[in-house]
Amino acid sequence: MGFIERLRYIVGWRVLKSLQTDIVLDALEQALWARGKPNGVIHHSDRGSQYLSIRYTERLAEAGFQASVGSVGDSYDNALAETINGLYKAEVIHKHGPWKGLDEVERATLTWVDWFNHRRILSSIGDIPPSEYEDLYYQQGESAVA
Secondary structure, eight states: OEEEEETTEEEEEEOOSSOOHHHHHHHHHHHHHHHOOOTTOEEEEOSOHHHHSHHHHHHHHHHTOEEEEOOTTOOTTTHHHHHHHHHHIIIIIHHHOSOSOHHHHHHHHHHHHHHHHHTOOBGGGTSBOHHHHHHHHHHHOHHHHO
């Protein structure tokens, strides 16, 4: 599973059976399609081989993103992503498995991402869903909400 998010709103995701470069490239392409190429993006990730691959790092640079990869043994750059992955695994994969196939996992993931973005209440952003927080962010200006 790969997620790309902004302001706690998941904008790109992909489900594959293995952790190859395509999983993160597909999630990135989905996010770029949904949001275009925003300015000043810093892409945080761990040191997984799919994030450090030549194809992925070249695509990030082409999109104008600055890569930020944590050092070995720390989780500072990747803490939020790991939190989302942990929630997803607990609330979807482990809770509703075993799964009959990848299509079933993709449908469940799509449903969960929609719920997470539009209905899940997050205390870290004022007890509102990510979609409301994002709307406020853009209405009030980046410095007022962030």
